Amino acid sequence: MSFSNPMGNKSQNPAVVDINNFASPVAQGLNDPHPLESRVANWKANEEEFNLRMLQRTQGLAAPLRRVMDAKIVEQSTFVPSIVGGPSNLSLDILKNEDARLDWEDVYKTESTIDFHQEMQKRMGL
Structure with a gap:
């Protein structure tokens, strides 16, 4: 085995180690989130989606559409100032x-x- 060209191609010279890329596979493996973490982060959205699917299976397509539409209308129209007690x-x-x-x-x-x-300034975007 010849080590005459230390700056040569990595595939030709196994003694040359790239220091910059040495720790990246280990760091990627440690920084990947756990699969359970994504489920917990999206728990409320997943639960709501499950409930809407069950509602669709039992009552048809119109029931979840009506419920989502009603929820959007209530979210957009409800405004009670925090000085009165908040929404x-x-x-x-x-x-x-x-x-x-x-x-x-x-x-x-x-x-x-x-x-x-x-x-009111925050709500109007001023």
């Missing part, structure tokens, strides 16, 4: 069958309270 989205919770569920967001509000004018 409760009770109608949306009823449409999504979440009215009896108590989540983390129900107890601990994530958004800080802003005044009415700031909220």
